[in-house]
Amino acid sequence: xxxxxxxxxxxxxxxxxxxxxxxxxxxRKANKVQxxxxxxxxxxxxxxxxxxxxxxGKIKKRYxxxxxxxxxxxxxxxxxxxxxxxxxxxxxxxx
Numbered sequence: 001x002x003x004x005x006x007x008x009x010x011x012x013x014x015x016x017x018x019x020x021x022x023x024x025x026x027x028r029k030a031n032k033v034q035x036x037x038x039x040x041x042x043x044x045x046x047x048x049x050x051x052x053x054x055x056x057g058k059i060k061k062r063y064x065x066x067x068x069x070x071x072x073x074x075x076x077x078x079x080x081x082x083x084x085x086x087x088x089x090x091x092x093x094x095x
Contacts (some may be wrong), residue, residue, distance in 0.1 A: 004027055020083050046087055
């Protein structure tokens with residue numbers, strides 16, 4: 001089971017990156033200890049703290065000629081990871 005699904009690359013998280021905090025979308029069943037171990041193993045940094053939050057799915061509507069199509073986006077779990085001072089995670093290094 002892979003704990004980390006993908007990094008969060010948004011404006012809010014980019015501002016947090018300057019303070020040593022990085023965001024990830026993680027598996028819904030993963031706990032804070034698993035997230036910490038996976039980030040340390042994958043990126044080679046020291047993690048000080050992990051904050052998690054569950055984001056509920058949003059209801060979406062699309063109006064077509066024949067009918068209204070309703071659906072829901074999937075729910076997911078986010079983790080904000082605080083790394084030790086001096087450590088950085090470079091998401092754009094392989095581009």
